[in-house]
Amino acid sequence: MDIDRLLYQYLTDGILHNHKNHVGVELEFPLVPFPKKPFDVTVAHTLMGAMKPLGYRISRCGQDGTPLAVEDGAGNVLTFDTCLENVEFASTSAPSLWPLYSRFRETLAAEQQALAAEEHCLLGVGFNPFLARDRNPHLIERELTLAIAEYFQHHRMKRRYYKDFYCVISSEQVHFNTTVEELPLLFELFTRLDWINILLFSDSPARLDGRHYLCVRNELYMRSSFRQIGLVGAQKLGLSTAEEIAHSYGDVCLFMRKRDGGLNLFTPTPVREYFQRPDALAEDIHSLDLERNIVTTSYGTVEYRILCAQPFSNAFTPSAFNLGLRTVLSETLALARDFDAHHPMPAPNERNRQASLGSCAFADTEDSLHYARELLSLARKGLRQRGYGEEAMLSPLEDRISLLDSPAAWLIREEKARGEARAFMARAELGEPFDQPRTNGETPKQPFSSAEPGADGGFARGGQTMPAGVAAE
Numbered sequence: 001m002d003i004d005r006l007l008y009q010y011l012t013d014g015i016l017h018n019h020k021n022h023v024g025v026e027l028e029f030p031l032v033p034f035p036k037k038p039f040d041v042t043v044a045h046t047l048m049g050a051m052k053p054l055g056y057r058i059s060r061c062g063q064d065g066t067p068l069a070v071e072d073g074a075g076n077v078l079t080f081d082t083c084l085e086n087v088e089f090a091s092t093s094a095p096s097l098w099p100l101y102s103r104f105r106e107t108l109a110a111e112q113q114a115l116a117a118e119e120h121c122l123l124g125v126g127f128n129p130f131l132a133r134d135r136n137p138h139l140i141e142r143e144l145t146l147a148i149a150e151y152f153q154h155h156r157m158k159r160r161y162y163k164d165f166y167c168v169i170s171s172e173q174v175h176f177n178t179t180v181e182e183l184p185l186l187f188e189l190f191t192r193l194d195w196i197n198i199l200l201f202s203d204s205p206a207r208l209d210g211r212h213y214l215c216v217r218n219e220l221y222m223r224s225s226f227r228q229i230g231l232v233g234a235q236k237l238g239l240s241t242a243e244e245i246a247h248s249y250g251d252v253c254l255f256m257r258k259r260d261g262g263l264n265l266f267t268p269t270p271v272r273e274y275f276q277r278p279d280a281l282a283e284d285i286h287s288l289d290l291e292r293n294i295v296t297t298s299y300g301t302v303e304y305r306i307l308c309a310q311p312f313s314n315a316f317t318p319s320a321f322n323l324g325l326r327t328v329l330s331e332t333l334a335l336a337r338d339f340d341a342h343h344p345m346p347a348p349n350e351r352n353r354q355a356s357l358g359s360c361a362f363a364d365t366e367d368s369l370h371y372a373r374e375l376l377s378l379a380r381k382g383l384r385q386r387g388y389g390e391e392a393m394l395s396p397l398e399d400r401i402s403l404l405d406s407p408a409a410w411l412i413r414e415e416k417a418r419g420e421a422r423a424f425m426a427r428a429e430l431g432e433p434f435d436q437p438r439t440n441g442e443t444p445k446q447p448f449s450s451a452e453p454g455a456d457g458g459f460a461r462g463g464q465t466m467p468a469g470v471a472a473e
Contacts, residue, residue, distance in 0.1 A: 001275050001276075001280070001282065003250065003271065003272055003275050004243075004246060004247055004250075006275065006282060006285045007246040007247065007249045007250065007271065007285070008242065008243060008246040009285070010246070010249070010285045010286070010288060011183075011242060011245060011246045011249070011296055012180050012183070012242055012246070012296065013298070014296055014297055014298050014299055014300035014301070015177070015178055015179065015180065015183065015296055015300050015301070015302070016180065016300075017300060018177060018299070018300025018301065019177075020093060020177055020300075021095065021177055022093035022094055022095055022177060023093065023094065023095075023096075023097060023100075023174065023175060023176060023177075023319075023323055024090075024091050024092065024093040024094070024100070024174070024175040024301065025089075025090075025091045025097070025100055025104075025172070025173065025174050025175070025316065025319050026088060026089070026090045026091070026171075026172070026173040026175075027088065027089045027090075027104065027172055027309065027315055028081055028086055028087070028088045028089075028170035028171055028172070028309050029086070029087055029088075029122040029123060029124060029125075029170050029309055030085060030086060030087075030122065030123045030125060030127075030128035030130075030131065030170055030309075031043070031047075031084065031085050031086065031087050031115070031120060031121075031122055031123075032085070032120065032121065032122075032123055032128065032130050032131075032424075032425075033119060033120050034119040034120065034121070034425075035421050035425060037119050037120075039084075039085065039120075039138070040118060040120070041066075041084060041138055042118075043084075043115065043118050043120050044066050044067060044068070044080065044084055045066070045067060046114055046115070046117070046118050047087070047111060047114055047115060048067035048068075048069075048070050048078070049067075049114075050110050050111065050113070050114030051070045051078055051107070051110065051111075052070075053110075054072065054106060054107060054110055055072045055073060056070035056071060056072045056076075056078060056107075057070060057071060057072070058070050059071040059077070060079070062140065068080050068140060072103075074092045074103070075092035075093075076089070076090070076091050076092050076100075076103050076107070077089075077090040078090075078107060078111075080140055081140075082137070082139065082140055082166060082167045083137035083138050083139050083140055083167045084137070084138040084140070085128060085131050085137050085138065085167065086128070086137075086167060086170055087111070087122060089104055089107060089108075091103070091104065093175065093301075095388070096386070096388040096390065097316055097319065097320060097323065097388070097390050097393065098388060098389070098390065098436060098437075100316075101315075101316050101393070101434070102436075104315065104316075105430075105433060108122070108312060108430065109430065112428065112430065121425075121428040122428065123424060123425070123427040123428055124203075124309065124310060124311040124312040124313075124314075124315065124427045124428070124429070124431075125170070125203055125204070125308075125309060125311070125407075125411065125424060125427045126169060126170050126171060126172075126202075126203040126204030126215075126217050126308030126309040126310075126408075127168060127169055127170070127203075127204035127205065127206050127216055127217065127308075128167075128168050128169075128170070129206065129420065129424060130424075131167065131168055137167040137168075139167070165220045165221075165224060168220070169204055169216070169217040169220060169308075170204075170217075170308070170309035171217060171305060171307060171308060171309055172201075172307040172308065172309050172310060172315070172318055172319065173303050173304065173305045173307065174303070174304050174307075174318070174319035174322055174323060175297070175301035175302065175303050175304075176301060176302045176304070176323070176326050177300070177301060177302075178301075178302050180242050181242075182329070183242050183245070183296070183302065184239055184240055184241055184242060184244070184245060185329060185333060186294070186302050186326065186329070187235045187239070187245065187294055187302075188237060188239075188333065189325070189326075189329065189332060189333045189336060190293065190294045190304050190306075190322070191234050191235045191236075191237055191293060191294065191348050192237070192333075192336040192337070192340060192348075193322075193325070193332075193336060193375070194234055194293055194306050194348060194351070194352050194355075195348075195351040195352050195354070195355040195360065196355070196368070196371065196372060196375065197306055197307060197318065197321075197322070198214070198215045198218065198306065198352060198355035198356055199355050199358075199360070199368065199372070199404050199406060200318070200321070200372060200397070200403070200404065200406060201307050201308060201310065201317075201318045201406060201407070202214035202215040202308055202355075202356065202358075202406040202407065202408035202409070203215075203308040203309060203310055203311070203406065203407040203408050203411070204216045204217040204218075204308045204309075204408065205408040205411050205412050205415075208220075208223075211357060212357075212412065213356045213357060214355075214356055214357065214358045214406055214408035214409060214412075215308060215355070215356035215408065216356070217308050218306070218352055218353070218356045219353065219356050221233070221291075222349060222352075222353065226291065229252070229253035229255065229268040230249075230251055230252035230253055231252065231253070231289060231290055231291050231292070232291050232292055233292055233293070233348075233349050234292065234293045234347075234348035234349050234352060235292055235293060235294055235348075236248055237348065249271060249288075249290070250270065250271050250272040251270050251271070251272070252270070252271055252288065252290060253268035253269055253270055253271070253274075254266075254268070254269055254271060254274050254284065254287060254288055255267070255268040255269070255289075256287050256289070257281075257284045257287045258283075258284075258286075258287060271285075271288065286298070291305070292305075293305060293306045293348075293352075294306075304322055306352075307319075308407075308408070310407060311407055311427060311429075311431060312427075312429065312430050312431050313396065313429075313430070313431020313432055313433075314396040314407065314431070316393045316434070317393055317394060317395075317396045317397060319393075320379070320383060320390050320391075320393035320394055321375075321376070321379045321394060321397065322379075323379075323382070323383065323386075323390070324378065324379030324380060324381070324382035324383040324386075324390070324391070324394075325375060325378055325379050325382060326382070327382030327383065327385055327386055328378050328381055328382040328385070331378055331381075332375070332378050332382075335371075335374055335375070335378065339363075339371050343362050343363050343367070344362055345362050346362060358406075358409065365404070368404060369402070369403060369404055372403045372404060373403060376394065376397055376398070376403065379391075379394060380394060388437070389436070389437025392434050392435050392436065392437065393434050395434060395435075411423055411424070411427070414426065
């Protein structure tokens with residue numbers, strides 16, 4: 001069996017057949033009960049039922065009939081991701097981010113309104129501290145998830161983190177289209193930019209082993225055995241062709257495969273070793289579950305996945321930022337290479353770890369800030385070249401007192417001042433919408449009500465005021 005050919009097909013088949021110049025996003029958010037309230041599993045019916053007036057229809061149910069996903073006519077999907085405590089909005093693809101953003105905001109407003117009636121809400125944060133601390137998640141595929149988790153326990157980590165850690169974290173992913181020739185350049189660029197993205201957009205703060213990580217999402221992945229078998233972490237630098245990237249995947253491990261409509265689990269085995277087995281089939285390559293910082297997908301995109309979920313008012317900012325940089329790829333890559341050449345840069349995974357702690361020994365703060373400003377300028381330039389007015393989505397960055405002041409840093413300050421519950425629950429706020437670009441002299445009508453203070457000190461949710469206790473307990 002030609003293993004290099006299988007790996008090359010795994011890497012490139014999707015992008016070879018995808019000719020759209022489109023972009024897409026995936027946004028995950030924790031679903032939590034109001035303070036001092038129990039989690040109610042029937043909230044799944046409430047949430048998905050509330051999507052029907054918006055044109056969503058149930059597309060997947062659990063064995064007990066619980067609706068797990070709904071989809072609209074354009075292909076946008078709202079789904080429970082891994083467990084009932086984590087909700088994902090997976091957009092369709094489109095030439096511009098604006099229709100995706102509008103649909104997300106409309107959907108989010110309806111979600112919060114329906115959940116508030118059941119004393120639950122979504123949080124605009126990348127880490128669910130209540131789930132990690134207080135209870136086990138309500139898993140979607142419980143038997144499979146727990147079976148897989150047994151392979152990835154780490155003896156130095158507490159159960160709440162290693163067993164189901166991927167149910168605790170919520171992320172933002174942005175999807176780009178590319179070509180086989182361009183693919184190595186994209187992989188190199190975003191691997192070089194991981195650490196600065198972490199500094200700008202960390203929003204999963206938590207304490208591990210006495211240290212407070214701004215991006216605990218990244219740290220949990222890197223402490224898990226997912227890293228030991230090559231499934232997570234940064235892509236290797238120095239690979240100049242798609243063939244070289246594909247060849248490098250030979251040491252990554254398979255641990256499952258589909259057989260007779262079911263999923264077989266086995267001891268993690270390197271790809272090159274696995275496909276020497278007499279029972280291996282070429283189609284088993286599709287069970288390779290690679291979750292590195294940037295990957296190709298079966299439906300033909302490059303997915304950048306280092307980012308934490310953001311406050312709702314910033315939800316599209318990281319995607320817009322990286323989309324702009326991707327648009328001026330050559331200029332951004334030249335800048336990134338030059339910065340790295342003038343600093344004693346450690347390996348990508350180590351620089352990401354330092355950034356997750358909020359300080360980078362390889363570059364002083366002023367250098368990092370200057371670099372971030374140059375990248376922001378290039379992102380703005382790239383978005384303007386696209387011609388959709390998406391540069392308006394960069395406004396949360398431009399409004400910061402310090403560009404490197406991440407959402408996680410704000411959350412930690414709030415936690416110290418007001419307590420953990422108050423700080424996290426404040427992230428239920430929708431926040432102000434971006435100003436969409438004018439079309440034919442008119443500003444498009446917003447499909448939701450922006451958050452404004454309620455008469456009792458609460459905040460408005462699509463025409464409904466949520467109780468002040470949501471943010472006050």
